[in-house]
Amino acid sequence: MKLSVDLINPYEIEIGSNIIKKLNTYLKENYKNSKILIISDDLVYKIHKEKLIKELDGFFYKEFIIKNGENSKSTENLIKILEFAAENQYKRNDLIIAFGGGVVGDISGLVASLYLRGVDYISIPTTFLSAIDSSVGGKTAVNLKAGKNLCGTFYQPKKVFIDTDFLKTLSDYYFNDGLAEAIKYGMIKDKSIFDEISKENVSKTYENLPSIIKKCLDIKKDVVKDDEKDFGIRQILNYGHTFAHAIEKNSNFEISHGHAVALGMKIMVKNFYESFYDDFIKVLKKYNLDKEIDFDTEKILKVCMVDKKSRNDRINIIVVRNLGTCEILNIDLKDLRKIYENR
Numbered sequence: 338m339k340l341s342v343d344l345i346n347p348y349e350i351e352i353g354s355n356i357i358k359k360l361n362t363y364l365k366e367n368y369k370n371s372k373i374l375i376i377s378d379d380l381v382y383k384i385h386k387e388k389l390i391k392e393l394d395g396f397f398y399k400e401f402i403i404k405n406g407e408n409s410k411s412t413e414n415l416i417k418i419l420e421f422a423a424e425n426q427y428k429r430n431d432l433i434i435a436f437g438g439g440v441v442g443d444i445s446g447l448v449a450s451l452y453l454r455g456v457d458y459i460s461i462p463t464t465f466l467s468a469i470d471s472s473v474g475g476k477t478a479v480n481l482k483a484g485k486n487l488c489g490t491f492y493q494p495k496k497v498f499i500d501t502d503f504l505k506t507l508s509d510y511y512f513n514d515g516l517a518e519a520i521k522y523g524m525i526k527d528k529s530i531f532d533e534i535s536k537e538n539v540s541k542t543y544e545n546l547p548s549i550i551k552k553c554l555d556i557k558k559d560v561v562k563d564d565e566k567d568f569g570i571r572q573i574l575n576y577g578h579t580f581a582h583a584i585e586k587n588s589n590f591e592i593s594h595g596h597a598v599a600l601g602m603k604i605m606v607k608n609f610y611e612s613f614y615d616d617f618i619k620v621l622k623k624y625n626l627d628k629e630i631d632f633d634t635e636k637i638l639k640v641c642m643v644d645k646k647s648r649n650d651r652i653n654i655i656v657v658r659n660l661g662t663c664e665i666l667n668i669d670l671k672d673l674r675k676i677y678e679n680r
């Protein structure tokens with residue numbers, strides 16, 4: 338399955354079982370004389386290294402491996418990777434391969450956008466969550482002390498390979514993390530995604546998984562095409578995310594992104610779509626995505642204030658009042674407090 342992200346510099350996403358097998362040919366056709374810098378994390382690299390290295394036959398490469406987990410998406414690691422690239426004399430025609438989940442993808446994209454004012458990178462997501470979200474669309478980032486993704490750029494990859502076989506080694510917890518983002522796409526744009534997830538038992542071996550991934554990315558690529566730099570419509574991809582980022586941060590990232598997105602959406606459904614609340618909770622419970630949260634209101638709002646969708650004392654939130662459609666509402670931070678308190 339192939340999709341094209343139609344920006345000024347368009348790129349392709351390929352989805353399917355064993356898609357990694359196409360990497361060597363792609364590299365020979367596009368990066369014949371380039372050195373490769375692989376950025377990955379220790380867990381992913383331990384499990385999947387062999388499959389990647391096999392595809393680098395004929396290429397010089399080095400690896401920079403970060404520790405698995407959100408805390409690695411740091412300014413310290415960003416500088417270390419940039420210094421590593423410089424010490425090893427990577428040049429402008431060289432290539433970065435982001436091989437891992439969202440943390441690896443985000444920091445690799447940022448390195449690629451900064452190093453020598455920009456080198457090419459390709460993305461090989463290994464989690465369901467990063468396959469349907471961060472590997473596509475060119476948002477790159479590291480976290481700052483005040484919050485998630487506060488330092489970043491927009492910088493598109495040259496190609497995305499989504500090999501669904503990598504997803505098979507995910508734990509149920511991390512598979513369901515991705516499912517929360519798929520539920521998000523269902524809520525904001527495509528009811529059929531939500532219906533399928535609620536009716537079927539979607540697991541890492543689910544036959545129709547590539548088609549769910551494609552449906553999610555069909556939405557994402559269209560939204561990114563219309564608003565690459567996130568000034569307008571792209572904000573709808575952040576349904577549930579204002580509270581989700583605050584929940585992640587307040588849990589010291591023990592609650593992972595997708596699980597936090599599920600809880601963020603739960604707050605939004607409770608406040609804006611109460612007639613759907615029971616159906617929504619049923620789906621969250623089915624995939625172990627439901628949880629009571631009791632983080633202090635002030636601590637949650639403090640993180641929300643630095644959300645990239647906030648300006649002065651107002652913030653844009655995404656609201657769903659009907660399955661498969663959404664709107665952007667600009668509200669006062671006082672109202673955001675009320676929404677959180679009414680969770």
Ligand code: GLY
Pocket residue numbers: 470471473474476567571574575
């Ligand atoms: N993850 C939301 C976006 O890419 O805009």
